[in-house]
Amino acid sequence: xxxxxxxxxxxxxxxAPLERTTIPRRALGAYDxxxxxxxxxxxxxxxxxxNDGWGPGTFPMVPGHEIAGVVAEVGxxxxxxxxxxxxxxxxxxxxxRECENCLAGRQQYCTGxxxxxxxxxxxxxxxxxxxGYSTHxxxxxxxxxxxxxxxxxxxxxxxxxxxxxxxxxxxxxGAGPGKKVAVVGLGGLGHLGVKIAHAKGAEVTVLSQSxxxxxxxxxxxxxxxRATSDPATFQELxxxxxxxxxxxxxxxxxxxxLGLLKTGGTLVQVGAPENPVPISVFxxxxxxxxxxxxxxxxxxxxxxxxxxxAEHGIGAEIELISADRINEAYARVETSDVRYRFVxxxxxx
Numbered sequence: 142x143x144x145x146x147x148x149x150x151x152x153x154x155x156x157a158p159l160e161r162t163t164i165p166r167r168a169l170g171a172y173d174x175x176x177x178x179x180x181x182x183x184x185x186x187x188x189x190x191x192n193d194g195w196g197p198g199t200f201p202m203v204p205g206h207e208i209a210g211v212v213a214e215v216g217x218x219x220x221x222x223x224x225x226x227x228x229x230x231x232x233x234x235x236x237x238r239e240c241e242n243c244l245a246g247r248q249q250y251c252t253g254x255x256x257x258x259x260x261x262x263x264x265x266x267x268x269x270x271x272x273g274y275s276t277h278x279x280x281x282x283x284x285x286x287x288x289x290x291x292x293x294x295x296x297x298x299x300x301x302x303x304x305x306x307x308x309x310x311x312x313x314x315g316a317g318p319g320k321k322v323a324v325v326g327l328g329g330l331g332h333l334g335v336k337i338a339h340a341k342g343a344e345v346t347v348l349s350q351s352x353x354x355x356x357x358x359x360x361x362x363x364x365x366x367r368a369t370s371d372p373a374t375f376q377e378l379x380x381x382x383x384x385x386x387x388x389x390x391x392x393x394x395x396x397x398x399l400g401l402l403k404t405g406g407t408l409v410q411v412g413a414p415e416n417p418v419p420i421s422v423f424x425x426x427x428x429x430x431x432x433x434x435x436x437x438x439x440x441x442x443x444x445x446x447x448x449x450x451a452e453h454g455i456g457a458e459i460e461l462i463s464a465d466r467i468n469e470a471y472a473r474v475e476t477s478d479v480r481y482r483f484v485x486x487x488x489x490x
Contacts, residue, residue, distance in 0.1 A: 148490045149275035150464055151201040155193040158468045161490065164203055164271045166279050167264075171218035173279050176228060181273035182207030182299040182457070183483040185329065185390055186413070188471050190261050194415040198261050205273025205485075206232040206259040209288060209298040219282050227288040229447070231301035232437050234259050234270060234284045246441035248284075274467065276490050286444050289451035296456030299329065299482040300447060302437065303457065307334035307386065308446040310409045310435040311341060314384045318342040323378075323385040323401065325369075327354045327361075329474075330388035330411060332458055332481040335361045337446075340453040346382070348374070348398075357480065361458075375400060380428075388412045395432065399424040407431040457482045463489035 147166055150159045169175055187204035189195050208230040212222050222228060236243050237253025249256055257264055260272030271278075288297045307330060316322050322343040324334040331347070338345045339362030346365040347358040355366040367374045378401050385398055390412040399408055399420070407430070425432060438446065450456065458481040462470055470483040 147275050147277045149203045149271060150467055150490060151203045151271075151274070152191045153201045155198065155200065156191070159191070159274070159471075161464070162201065164275060166277055167266065167268070169214060169216050169279060170281075171216045172282050173216045174212050174219055174222050174228070174282050174285060175214040176208070176210040176230065176278050176280060176285070177213040178208055178210040178273055178276055178278060178487045180209045180295045180298040181205040181485045181487055182302065183467070183470050183474065183485065184299075184302050185474055186302070188474060189390070189413070189415065191471075195413070199263075199269050202261055203271035203274050204260055205275070206230070207298045207301045207303070207484075208259070208273035208278065209294040209301070213277065215282075221282045222285065222287075227290065227294060229286040229288045229297060229301045230259060230273070230278065230280050230284070231286065231305060231443055232259055233257055234280050235265060246439040248439045249437045273487075274464070274485060274490070276487055284440060286440070286447055289447060291451045291454075292447070292456055295461055295484050295486075296459055297447070298484050299333070299457035299459065300450055301443070303330050303333050303482060304337070304450060304455075305438040305443045305446050306330055306411050306435070307388070308337050308449065309438040309442055310386060310411060310433075311338055311343075311384075312442070313435065314407055314409065316341050316343040316384055320344070320383045321346070321381060323348050323382045324363075325385060325387040325393070325398065326389040326412070327358050327481070328388060328477060329457075329479070329482045332357075332361055333455070334386050334388060335363050336455050337449075339363070340449070340455060346378075348385075354480075380404075382406055384409065386411055390414050392416060392418050395420045396424040399430055399432065402428065402430045404428045405430070407433055410434045411436075457484075459484045461486055465489065
């Protein structure tokens with residue numbers, strides 16, 4: 142391996158601006174691949190973790206778990222990939238590989254060691270993991286995805302977190318023809334939820350605070366677009382949906398949204414507020430409704446998602462930025478000033 146120290150952008154301490162630095166990358170093991178990172182998406186969870194919003198982090202922290210690049214080198218035992226292959230890395234880079242969930246391809250729910258996050262985690266070697274805001278990364282071949290040739294790498298990067306975060310619950314709860322699906326929030330997650338739900342054949346409604354992005358939502362595949370700031374929305378759509386996906390990280394009135402479900406419907410949380418959100422049990426038992434959660438997908442399902450997106454021409458709507466604009470991008474994400482995902486051109490690091 143020719144790279145042991147690589148350039149990156151890191152937060153030196155909680156809530157600190159990110160700055161250019163260098164980080165170590167482990168030597169290539171037999172089953173490792175070295176990835177020349179081309180693009181790295183900025184996920185809202187990066188901001189939560191840099192700000193210690195989900196608990197104490199490990200610093201310096203190099204965020205980034207929406208990684209798209211090209212294989213630069215492979216270990217002696219690698220069989221899945223070759224130099225030059227287009228690949229991606231999502232939210233985790235290892236797991237115990239032995240528990241029921243890992244054996245079933247649900248590594249994101251590993252009950253052994255727990256999944257090893259792409260960053261802000263600790264690898265098997267006891268060293269901290271560093272993410273995709275860098276020029277290169279070393280990953281075990283079993284935790285790498287193949288990006289189909291028909292998806293440009295820049296719009297593919299956000300699929301590795303945002304795309305699978307929406308694809309997994311849409312698949313699990315059977316979104317398709319004859320199903321009415323609502324997506325709460327048209328942001329980095331929500332816009333991909335609209336595209337994927339539409340491609341699966343569901344009738345899709347966007348529930349957004351205002352109608353500011355209505356034209357975008359309809360172009361992305363939504364059949365309907367309603368403002369949640371209008372009380373009439375909750376009256377007129379009561380009992381309408383089979384499935385609601387809540388993509389926002391803000392604390393919202395879950396009881397009101399549960400009222401939009403049909404009998405037996407499900408509200409799935411994929412956005413992760415930093416504080417607990419109250420609900421009334423009566424909002425659930427009155428219609429045999431379910432409140433559920435979903436977190437990314439395992440390696441097999443993530444590959445399935447990438448292949449599905451390739452088949453249906455789906456990529457993220459992005460704003461490509463240079464690395465010196467990361468802090469500006471963070472500020473804009475927090476004010477919802479992006480349509481719809483920032484992606485870092487890592488050649489600028």
